[in-house]
Amino acid sequence: MTDALREQIRGFILENYLFTDDKSALGLDDSLLERGIVDSTGMLEIIFFIEEQLGVKVKDEEMVPDNLDGVNKIAAFVAKRQAA
Template structure:
């Protein structure tokens, strides 16, 4: 199953709003903003985000794939998920 990048971003953004930014209703998170840099999540929060992504999109993140490059922003997460989904269906 392929999910569009815009759909991935929207669903991850909703997850972050509900679980990490619920006290900051006016917080604007851009697609390329650093999740750690902006203080949206911390090192424990990334574990929750990865669990959500695995359950929501049916992809698995290997330990060596957990990096800023793959999980540093909404855009990075969308790219990672799209690439993983394309491997599953290839």
């Protein structure tokens, strides 16, 4: 898992959900759900981003908070799938 991947994901969330480029607005371990950063359609957008920009298909059973709820979790999930 690279810093570049983490920053790409953080950049996407900052731009699309928090509407800022201030990195301090989103910690790498912050929960997107608990902080109310994404809504129901928002999660679909994150999945589109992972699939279209990062090239990783997300299966139904993978749509769980452990994989998607935060920058570090998404980065770890994507890195694992890219390595597989």
